[in-house]
Amino acid sequence: MPSREVLADYGLNDEEIEDIQNSFRYISRDANKVSFKPASELERMIVDNDCSALTISQVQFLDWPKKHRNGTVVAHWEADQIVVLQSGTVVAFDHANLDAPPVLCAKNSESFFDALAFLIEVISNKLVWRGRAMEVAEICTRKAGGGVYRDFFESLCAFLQ
Secondary structure: OHHHHHHHOOOOOHHHHHHHHHHHOOOOEEOOOOOOOOHHHHHHHHEEEEEEEEOOOEEEEEEEEEEEEEEEEEEEEEEEEEEEEEEOOEEOOOOHHHHHHHHEEEEOOOOOHHHHHHHHHHOOHHHHHHHOHHHHHHHHHHHOOOHHHHHHHHHHHHOOO
8 A cells, every 4th residue: 555655745635645545455354254165366355355445556346256157257447347267367348348358357366466466566656657657567467477468457557658
């Protein structure tokens, strides 16, 4: 989570700082009371914690995993559903065109986390990375598993332009 001091350096007021810091918070659940059996680390994160306040760039995590015809929805990329497929691959489905091919996000949950973890570092040091969106997208793409994931991360990194 970016510190209050770093956020204040951007000229943000107390309310704006609190809103940003709240977007990095989650609420742990009692694992003994959960009946859902997660098949991926992304699903496990959401089952173990209410992540509905967690937003990273354009990715908003859900409060609870939801079934999808191709796997499990774990987050939204703006309005599109981010789904962990039964194979473990992470993709995003276009909300307006259900027949459109999915946008590939990462080879698996762990790679998705690795790429987003790097993106969090970038966000917390945005002044250092400003104007380097393509470089950040390339690093995230490698962490996600390779070039087929570039479109997704180029979109997530557009704020750095």
